[in-house]
Amino acid sequence: MTISIIFISFFLDGICSNLLQLSPLLYPLFSLLSLVIIFPYYKKRNIKKYYITSLLLGLIYDVVYTNTLFLNMLFFFLLSILISLLYNLLNNTMLNAFLISFFLIVCYRLFTYLVLLFTDIVTFDINVLFTSIYSSLIVNIIYLLLFYYITKIISKKCRIYSRK
């Protein structure tokens, strides 16, 4: 289940980046959000596997899509820690998944921008940062809510473990 969620999200990331090209408001971050969707399917004792999955996903994301080797690997790992902390405080509901995703997108864009700023790859422009955040929100939140709903139904039908 978790592998197929990651697999679908990862490929949709690449495909949709091209198909949704016409609107500057639609920048997909599906791979990152797949970490929010899969977390409830890891039992507490398997949490290490979740972190390793996030590291690997980040590495492949770097190699295939961004060419910034290890940058997303590190961010995906740190954000997966953040997800686990937030899920420990909040219940596994659609509203909470939405809130976590919102927070995650903001953190991801902010972290990336700060590192690129620090390494002189981009010059400071607060508008670019805000654009990157709001342009990522709409399509990604819709994707998360849809995928969350679908996986919930599948996990109920197939009796797959998920956290309450």
Add this chain to the structure above:
Amino acid sequence: MKKISKKKKLRKITFLFTIVFGILVIILLKHKNSLLEIEKIGKDSILKVQDIFVNPFQEKTEESIDSIRVVNEELEKEIKELKEMLNLSHVLSDKIVVRANIVGRNLGFFYETVTINKGTNDGIEEGMAVVTSEGLIGKTIHVSTFFSDVQLLTGQQMGKISVKIKSGETYVYGLLVGYDSKKNVYKIEGISETMDVVVGEEVTTTGYGDVFPSGILIGKVSNITTDHFDLTKIIEVTPASNVQDFSVVSVLKRNVNLQ
């Protein structure tokens, strides 16, 4: 007690891992210019799979009528002179056009890059000019066997490009320094206040440097202002090609036989 110390140890390891990794990332970002071999293999294999899904939605490159409309009076003049000098009946251009489809777009948001489905297998190298039917859009930066990343002119990492603007019978030379996303214009600096530039004139590449050949259309002059000291002009240029909406591009490949 044992559980708490184990948790503390885990936290310490995570913290150390993050610090070491963070330093590694910063070093790599600062010094890595081309793709590692392992990255090339990974990129090629995964994007090939993705290409199978995207392919039905794409325009067929070979079937599309993506002829490059480049106004190049200077080059025509040069060709004419060379033909007369060398008594040649045919002169070939020193660039070969390779058409490619866009398969991925700017996933590393701040980089302003697109991925095209042509790589070293098709003779693409780093630093080749990429154009659409309307004009220049960027240059290739990372090249793997079957795919290449194109740095768009709209990106901050593009650097300065030498350009020329027609002014009567002569050209005025300047530097394209960046892109204003709010106004959707490129900015040109380095032109003296005394030079005559008219709104509506075409802006093309000069051919200085190894990347862009001379005469590729970039856009048209849309606004002219001066800097704070009234010494140089700041020229805004409306891009000739739509910077958002393009799916087929052409890479201007160097013709090895002529070099």
